[in-house]
Amino acid sequence: KQEVTQIPAALSVPEGENLVLNCSFTDSAIYNLQWFRQDPGKGLTSLLLIQSSQREQTSGRLNASLDKSSGRSTLYIAASQPGDSATYLCAATPGGSYIPTFGRGTSLIVHP
């Protein structure tokens, strides 16, 4: 059974810092790995999706990498801003069912 772990569980940083959020998964036989953002009381917003054959994806200040063999993905946030404050969830999706397994998330606070 796939297990997804996110470290750290919470992070509080001053504005402008570059951040690394970590995600690890136990079963490397994944179809894709996805990063989501969740604001308090809201649903999920997809940030980046990395297919199993890819190594990384970039969108603006966000960069996500995937190392399937070691069961790890990282989300890099450059020049963090207060508007980046949210919970970031990663999810590993297997082939076949395509039902993702989610981590518990990293709660990020960027203070001015």
Add this chain to the structure above:
Amino acid sequence: GAVVSQHPSRVICKSGTSVKIECRSLDFQATTMFWYRQFPKKSLMLMATSNEGSKATYEQGVEKDKFLINHASLTLSTLTVTSAHPEDSSFYICSAQDRGRPDTQYFGPGTRLTVL
């Protein structure tokens, strides 16, 4: 892009009543929809898989008589929490699998249920 809506976004009800939550795919057909429950500071927990025109598949530990799921069309699935109790208070999120792209799920905005 594909949009999934949920209604209501927030509901407060008395203990013992039933609450229905709707999940709609607005611009695509979804043969499969998923219902998740999220506890504070916890991950999303898959409750059930809703298949259009057939019975839902429930995850272990989820009471099917408690959480009734109906997927009557390719764009609508409903979750009814029957005889709700305070412990059912939670954030419920649905997702829909695009019929043409089964490897992609689109998530709804969630429904906050509070049972008094």
